[in-house]
Amino acid sequence: MPRSLALALVLALPLAAAADTLTLRDGRVLQGVYRGGTAEMLHFEIDGTLRGVPVGDVVSVSFLGRKPGDPAPTAQQAAPAPSVARVAAGTRLRVRLSDTLDPHTNAVGDRFAGLLEMELQAAGTTIVTSGSKVVGRITQADAGAMTLELLSLQIGETTQAIVTGTQQTVAGPGAAPAAPAPASDRIPSGSLFEFRLLQPFDVRLR
Secondary structure, three states, X not given: OOHHXXXXXXXXXXXXXXXXXXXXXXXXXXXXXXXXXXXXXXXXXXXXXXXXXXHHHEEEEEOOOOOOOOOOOOHHHHOOOOOEEEEOOOOEEEEEEOOOEOOOOOXXXXXXXXXXXXXXXXXXXXXXXXXXXXXXXXXXXXXXXXXXXXXXXXEOOEEEEOOEOOOEEEEOHHHOEOOOOOOOOOEOOOOEEEEEEOOOEEEEOO
16 A cells, blocks of 8 residues: 555545454455554554554555544444334323312312322333322313313423323322212212323333
8 A cells, every 4th residue: 555545545534444454465354344454554453452464564545334534433322212102193191180179269270289199001011100290270260060181291300291091080188989979969089080081192212
């Protein structure tokens, strides 16, 4: 390899990706990672060991997987993109109320809090844990006929907006079966309801 060509190679090429190839004058072909060099010596990493190869012994250098001048990939660039799981419309969310709601003191639009009483899974993996916080609102409070819907679900450090239908009674406080109550009765803290998801949402998997 002419000295001028070797010097141009050293000055023009950044560190290369894995599977670079050196072809030597004695017929050997070395595969590893090109690590730069000088006008007299090329530095080549083979199986974790850095070797110096005299420029005069080199016939050619091949950089596989990218073009000369492209930046070498970093660990962050090489990392796979996070995948996303979808919670489908129609999924039923079982929620236990944290607040007591009373049609005589609460009004339409009032918010309430609760906890998810189930796990949400995708492909056998839990994507939303039981005990996750939910926030909802009262959509009707006329003459004791209270209806509720959910507005958001806390997923880790993210608050996910959700759209649900109105509640269906599952159980009263303490998981006891819910008995029919007069329309004017309040809804005590601990009551268990199910809400059906009307729109899907995505959860980013870590």
